[in-house]
Amino acid sequence: MARTLIITNDFPPRPGGIQAFVHALALRRPPGSVVVYCSSPARRPGARGWRDPEAFDLRQPFPVIRERTSVLLPTPGVLRRARSIARLEECDSVLFGAAAPLGLLAGGLRRTGARRIVALTHGHEAGWAALPGGRELLRRIGEQTDVLTYLGEYTRTRLARALTPEAAARMRHLAPGVDVDRFRRGAGGAWVRERYGLGNRPVVVCVSRLVPRKGQDTLLRAWPRVLAEVPEAALLIVGGGPYRSRLERLAQELGVDRSVRFTGSVPWEELPAHYDAGDVFAMPCRTRNGGLDVEGLGIVYLEASATGLPVVAGDSGGAPDAVEEGETGHVVDGTRPGPTARAVVRLLRDPSAAREMGERGRAWVEKEWSWDRAAARLGELLEG
Known part of the structure; x- marks a missing residue:
């Protein structure tokens, strides 16, 4: 079975829209086809709304491998760990929960054998596209990945200006969904x-x-x-x-x-x-x-x-x-x-x-x- 390595800083129990988006996509992949490599939320036991990541991870229908850091960056160490996980778990595709900045790891993962690399984009990448340094970073990510997704026409237009014509042509629409069984009238x-x-x-x-x-x-x-x-x-x-x-x-x-x-x-x-x-x-x-x-x-x-x-x-x-x-x-x-x-x-x-x-x-x-x-x-x- 084809397996996908999801690499992300945005994953529950950390709250937020991107976190919910990435988690929902992971849950809906075929059983046995997903491995998640992510950062860890800051430890705040006792704080209202805080959830133990270890307990959360054990309830997931896929392996979750966390670094003991609140932010993953595209460093040599993170790349080595990601490549090791991809080899051990026999992952042939990669999904970045957010293209910037972790999408810079794409080239190294390609050399490990990833045949398909997809990176999600959100609002912050549209902001990066307005900065000279951010545009260069997004251009490099676009060249190294197979697909950059976009949420809507606004983000597509902003991002396309930062990409090569070839990378812009490979962009594809992917927006989150809503669990209408959870979000409904009479939900409490x-x-x-x-x-x-x-x-x-x-x-x-x-x-x-x-x-x-x-x-x-x-x-x-x-x-x-x-x-x-x-x-x-x-x-x-x-x-x-x-x-x-x-x-x-x-x-x-x-x-x-x-x-x-x-x-x-x-x-x-x-x-x-x-x-x-x-x-x-x-x-x-x-x-x-x-x-x-x-x-x-x-x-x-x-x-x-x-x-x-x-x-x-x-x-x-x-x-x-x-x-x-x-x-x-x-x-x-x-x-x-x-x-x-x-x-x-x-x-x-x-x-x-x-x-x-x-x-x-x-x-x-x-x-x-x-x-x-x-x-x-x-x-x-x-x-x-």
Whole structure:
């Protein structure tokens, strides 16, 4: 049987959209056909949302080999280990969970006997394509791999400018799917509302890492206007990250902290329930640092749609690809609070229209964003 070595820094129990993407693809490969070589999450036993990687790895239907470092880099030592694993596990193809920077190992793995090498790209590679050094790195990766994938037209266009014409012609579309059996109405939102004292209030939920690009600060700045129109509304901000203390201070400065709940990081298995606690999903992401910090797609919008929520998305990068404007949600300028406030108020003040939008979103995800489709596409790319 053909076997694939997945090399990645983005793998659970570390949380995040790329991690979930890579893990879901691995789970859907044929039994016995996958080996994962990855880094280890920082040890934070006792922290909320922290999961023991050893216990996680033992539950996987494939071997997971971790380095005792939080980041794998394309060093000679990592290459030697990857080549050794590929030989011992008889892997004839390689999948990089993210092309940059580990895709630089492709040439060395080719010499070990890898006949097919595929590298996934996300938002950060689109940012690298804007830098001279990053463009050179991506060009080298494109020359050494058989296929670079892209999430949508935005990322394809940005990446193609950094590649040789030959490598650009080999690019292929591969976007994540959504597990519609997990993300659905009735997934446990009632107990989340009870935990945070939300009762029957209208709830806007935002699920993401707390970093500036995601736009939780824009959402908070919009919140006084929302409360002026819908005084009983509550905002549930789900996720952890370095921006939390700044966001909590901002909520206090704006005088809205009584209506805002910060959950911190939550376990992966509890995420569907947190979506289900909301009536509207909003994450007004925005592009930062001159295009270097950009949203590749925004799987959270699709998970929210699968749960039956209308979504308010920012206009960063490929995020609009995850929304059908006016049908499943609205795309707004994530740099300004006004558009976000108006979109959220419109949805909260017309619950019937919001529910219909959420139902259309659910149907769209079921039709266009299935994991079976993504897994079949990956199989084709690995087979060549």
